[in-house]
Amino acid sequence: MKSTEQARRGKARRISSIWLVPAVALAIGVWMAYDTVASRGPLVTLEMNTAEGIEAGKTLIKVKEVAVGRVESVGLSDDFSRAKVSARMFDGTEAMLNEESNFWVVKPRIGRDGISGLNTLLSGAYIELSPGNGDQEQRYFTTLSQPPVLRAREKGVSIVLQSLESNSLNPGDPVLYRGYTVGRVESADFAIEAQQSVYKLFIEDPFAELVTEQVRFWSSSGVQLELGSEGFRFDIGSLESLIAGGVSFDIVGNQPPGQRVSDGTEFQLFRSQGAARQEGFTQYANFLLYLDESVRGLSSGAPVEFRGIRVGTVIEVPYTGEHQLGSSLMNMKVPVLIRFEPERLGPQFSAVTIQDWQQQLHSLFEEGLRASLRSGNLLTGALYVDLNFHPNEPLLIAESAGDFPVFPTVRGGSGQLDQKVGELLDNVNTIDFGQFAATSEDTLRAIQQFATQLESLAADPDMQALPATLRQTLDELDRMMAGYSTDAPAYNDLSRAIERLDHILSNLEPFAESVRDKPSSLFFNSPLPADPEPRSEQ
Template sequence: MSDTPRAERKKQRSLSPIWIVPLVAVLIGAWMIYDNLSKLGPSITLVMDNAEGIEAGKTLIKTRNVEVGRVERVRLSDDLQHALITARMSPQAENMLNDETRFWVVKPRIGREGISGLNTVLSGAYIQLLPGSSEQPKRRFQVLEQPPVAPPDAPGLRINLISQVGTAVSTGDPVSYQGYTVGRVEHSEFDPEKREMQLRLYIQSPYDVLVTTTTRFWASSGIDMRLDSQGFRVNVGSLESLVGGGVTFGVPENTAMGHKAKPNATYVLFADEESANEGSYEQYLEYVLLVDDTVRGLEPGAPVEYRGVRIGSVVSVPWHFTAPQPDSLSRFAIPVLIRIEPQRFDNTTEIIDTKAWYARLNRMFGHGLRASLKAGNLLTGALFVDLNFQKDAEPFKAMTFVERRVFPTTTGGFAQIEQKVSNLLDKFNNLDIEPVVNNLNSTLVATQQTMDKINRIAASVDALLADPATGELPANVNQTLRQLSDTLAGFAPDSEGYNELTQTLSRLEQLMADIQPVIRTLNDQPNALIFDRTPTQDPQPRAAK
């Protein structure tokens, strides 16, 4: 039993060397996963209204044409109103993601500036990233429908405009100065509570110096045609504004340039250039005209002129029509609210003394200053308010209408013409027409008799002309003229008749010379032909005393 072999027990190792290979593989895989994760950039979410052209795993995110991310997932939002895009960014793009970062889709577009994005026809659409300079990080962004006008840190000036509803201005429209594009509309939004449009403008450098504190902005509609009391006017803008509109600005004529505008300053956007110029007169005096004539053709904005010089504008026609009127005036007068704008006289931006101006106008009322309606355009019937002095104006007593001072008025040109025509018709009605008609009948009878005599004379003349002897009269006259011509030809200088006549005249002249002594003798002594001529004694000289 003792010779039976026994098994020998040996202590084995706890870990076999064969496990080294998978362990190394696991470590390498972990390192690769760590390395891969460490190189992954942040994940962002993009919100879009429409994910047209966006594909998961294919659509790239670029900035300056360099890939900085890729779309990983495209899905709908929980409320099904938007498309949510999950994108993985590269690590170098992490510093670009902040509050001022902008995203938009680059694809073929046809706009007012031309055609863009044609390079995506073959390669497909991609998302463009515009880095921001803010220090506040952000991971969720709203994708813009249109590319931004300029980067947030672009040199220039950004200002705000407020306009009424209906102004045709939208994002991307040009901002021009005297026809030259100097900026763009960055953003447009409608505020339903205030019922106004809020616009954000970018004026690029170096043109930002053109915007000052006295600058006025107005909408450019391309073609502006007007036919009003000031005539027919046509203004044509640039081709781009002709197609889609835009914004134009400038400083009103005879107005100081003012100081350079501050960033984020707020201005009012006027409907047109005329409204912008009128809006520069912020200080004014309000008066009410109580017009007894018709106001047809008088529109708000019509000029108020003094001897052809515009000094104000019409504000409202009619104004508080149902309000009680002063007892001294007709209850059927039409109230018209006007503004007298003293800034038109000296174009000053300083505060005017309204009390002094009211007092000055009151003194002018005492000297006969009156307002009347006159035709500014006979084609359209547009009226304007004319101020002038009337010599025989009735005294005016100061009064008010709905807490506004009343400006004295007089009848306008059309009313005066109508009154004159009415007076003329009254005079015609008061005339005693019967004697005039009787005299007119007598005159017509005499005229008829005269016409009968003229007709008889004309008949006699016709009979005379029809007589054959009258027809021969021209031939007889011609024969007589020929005979007279032949007779006169016989007395030509070289004819015998002329010579004989000359000799006869010479003999007659000699005879007259010979007979002159006889005539003198007969003058001295008429009886000398019968008696001898009485001899005369020789004169005796007188002796000296």
């Protein structure tokens, strides 16, 4: 029996199209998950004192107002003493995270620069990141309690200031150049071994070009008031330096600026601009003065002048080196150290060597150049050293004594001035101010009596009627003067009478002449002149 196999035909089962929607959604979800995981940045941990204003999933991490990360969670440290914040950085931010990076919370603050962070009142606090320049990556950071003085990656120059005095500078104080803020104080430390204050400054570009080899730095903290022989000097910096202090720098004198310094260059910090200017004079000659008068009022830094022009500075009063003070006091003299600074006279005098200056000064000693004390300010009693020629004064001391050569001196006029002032005060004390007051009271009493008499005289009826009587008299005088005007009848009658008198005098003039020539004509008739005879013709 032959069997045949018959194929059966049927329709193949197909996947329903409704399953395409979840498949596509699943693929999109997988892709989004992969993209999220692949595109997210590193996870960083921030440790801070308090998490005030920080919210998980909301608070952003920004660099120059650009979001670079977001806070994921907020918790406490293991010992519960600090807050710990975990933040996920965005993709491409790995280079920002190294050992020199800094984080801090931005919120409203009041500082030396004014009020900052007011925009966070509406948007909420955020975390600011200052990317560092380090080479080692880091994921764990301790946030700063205050914003840093300087941001990383800023261009400029860092220098170091050293000072033996306490200048009370703090990080963030301004660095000024002719009144303009060009940098900040980065740090302030104290070197125990050297016993001096050390400050690190940063001057930003392009002002870093101003920091050259010849600049001098001085403290410009608050208000500086100096009272010396030249009077009052009042210096004040910017408003910020007045409140918080600061440092100023500039080229002192007429020196060339020199080359720009490199990072880490050390400078000395002076207490004032005057002290910085004083240190700028590198060429000088020291002399000793032996004064036989009081040096009260003469202080270090007082000027040394030649006919009103400053040529030096008083260095030490009294000078104590080499036991000069004791031996000098035994001779009833006070040693004073002065410094002659020819650079004050201009660059052309700086080229002359100190040895040449000393030789010239010694030759001038023979011609009568002497030093003496003068009063620079009567109000403060400050003195200064005056150099002038006194050819009649003998040269008593010209040799060197101890460390420095001696500058010959003469007695100044400050002692005489004190004596005259004392005599004036003595004369004032001899005045009997009690008698003067009694005399003044008698004079005032007499004036009061005279005023009373004037008041009684003014109350007299006759005195009150006097103005009316004077007025009547003036009216009558005016009417009388009006009768002699050109239009008055009396004036016309007088004019006609004068004319008739003039006519009569004119008629009497020939009679008066004949009587003058022949007085006998008053009694005898004058002979008549002969008749004229005609001349005959020839």
